[in-house]
Amino acid sequence: VSRLNATTALSLQLAHKLMCYYNSKAQNRPNVGKFSVSDIDPDKCTHLIFAFSDIIENQLVPTTVNDVQQYFKFNALKQRNPLLKTLLAVGGEKFGTEKFKTMAGSQENRQLFIQSVIKLLRAFNFDGLDVDWRYPAEEDKQRFTELCKELETAFVDEGTSSNQERLILAASVSAEKSTIDASYEVEEIAMHLDFINVLTFDFHGPWENVTAHHSPLFQGSQDTGDAIYSNTASALEYWRDQGAPEEKLNMGLGAFGRAFSLSSNSSAVGAPASGPGEEGCYTGEDGFWASYETCLYLDGVQNHLISDQKVPYATTENQWVGFDDTTSISTKINYLKANKFGGAFVWSLDLDDFRGEFCNQGKSLPTTTTAPPTTTTAPPTTTTALPTTTTALPTTTTAPPTTTTALPTTTTAAPTTTTALPTTTTASGSGVCSGPGLVPDPTNPNCYFNCDAFGNNNPTCCGATLVYKDSCKCCDFP
Template identity: 30%
Template structure:
């Protein structure tokens, strides 16, 4: 019954143009470790475009066992001025909001599990956040907890409620990043009441661990951007608080049989790129610069491309599919579009247009 309801809402989303909210937010996640990538892949805060990005989320800081914020790479964040340089982008655009994102995939569930369960540790974390924001001139905190367990459900809400009460006097922003497929560990209506933005990560709908190729971020389909947004709204998120976080990277596969390169073909984790050096992942900049000669196929249902050559296969987003996602956000009255992550766009213009994916978002909002 739930799936039927969601599919019905999805049909409405796909055919309705909403006018009740202004879709004006472009939330640029900046992976701070991108500065260490070799050659033309190296990306530093000065490469961020503060005229298109309305928010920059600095990823990531951690949390110590006592609840205080933890600098994970003091050489990059402090000595090389990463934190300061992101904040200084506000000189170029005084309306820009810069946030610290805490957590991330590598942090796991444990980084907030015990802290959210303790009133004292919650208070410590909130106090540490306020101290950091005051010291560095940042505008808020983005919590990327991947992922709360069912036992964390009420404690996560308590943390957000207490943070909201403490942040209100200074006007600090609270946002959270959540998966495309909602978890039972989220009390969605309660969370919606206290946060400013909910960033839904509309990627990873298909991954190599499934053993078959699939689109990383299809716009339409059984699980897709469309159904994800419909589900989160059905569960209680206000569209005006919801952003869709689109991928500026591709998911790679190694085909079992290179003669079968369709969606659904048997495959395992594929190659990594010369810049990002992570098996199964290629940044868009790597795809366009090094693998442009692969055969490209446009999937009509998913409204996204994939490429293949030999036993290599990659699902990714290009300016057209990113533009369609941005248009979807605008048509449905969402808050805007987020990006994971800004540093894998073609920010140097090696393939032609500089930062074509970011530009496609701007053009469609």
């Protein structure tokens, strides 16, 4: 079975949201593992999320001084794709809970944080915030709800007073049933969040003493006790059943494998393991292999399908690794669409075979031109409106906005060294532009003109299966 990076497979099949994380630490990796903003293809994802920012004295701040320049370059990608939305993530796996706990601990601290969020996002032209608090303790459950509520209210008020499209609010949340129960008032936070990114990977890993896939789609036949909930389908359906609208829920896809060192001759699922596998030669973490490292280590090795969980694994010498390939990603996307969840997100772009040197798929971060995801979901414009469309991970009780997002009519993105346009059109556009904004191409319903203040037309086209609709200033299905 040919291996394919997660974003490539998604671009081939997904017409919903595809949110892609950029791990800013990847720019410090050695040799071909080095990944920076300039390596991002802005046409392959509907949303890009910059990971991560920091909290100091209850205020949102860049993690490093170097991040400031990266913010400018990151948001300048929207000059090449006017449909693209960008978010700034705060927190993450290694961030800890103390700063979140202190910030959310009082209304005064939360308000200080919220005002700093709006100031930072607007200063660098981000479109929204992704709160990645792993994970609120039981005593912080209600405070997390208050934080979400107050962020949404402030975003709505600021958007109205400044006459700008309001900032998007997302959260990255646990996929483990016990943590969901302990950490979240699901129905309440879902009312205030536009997107809920369910971290449907790392259910298992080399911190355990037997082999298991870190991101299975379904329950395995060997699963017992709480392990029956440790799979993608169970997590998404539990969020939905607890009251989160499915159109707000996004499935997590990890562009990496989790590797174990085998401690016996057995290499099946559930085989004894002595700890993490070898470290990735570029990522440098024991038992963690980027997609391209997995392809490198498994070159010529046969994949094995875990039939009940719909995901593959492979072994090489005493190394056992579970990962996703083209087939398993296709199966997950079919499940996502059949259950009308909102979309998917990928952690992270730098873990894909972005140079196309290892997985024999050509230059990665999809080279295919067949209908990449181009539609996005507009955030609610009031404090009570729920985002519409039947595409999110958790459940819905109220119909939210639509799956398309209004296109920006002006840009404040910082200057960038590239001005490449997304897709070209043969129409000249002469005489169409009378000022800045988006104007339909009268000769081609698939295309539009992104007019600037000087009357330049900047011809652009939607994805192959979409048309431009002037009523919403967006690309949508015919």
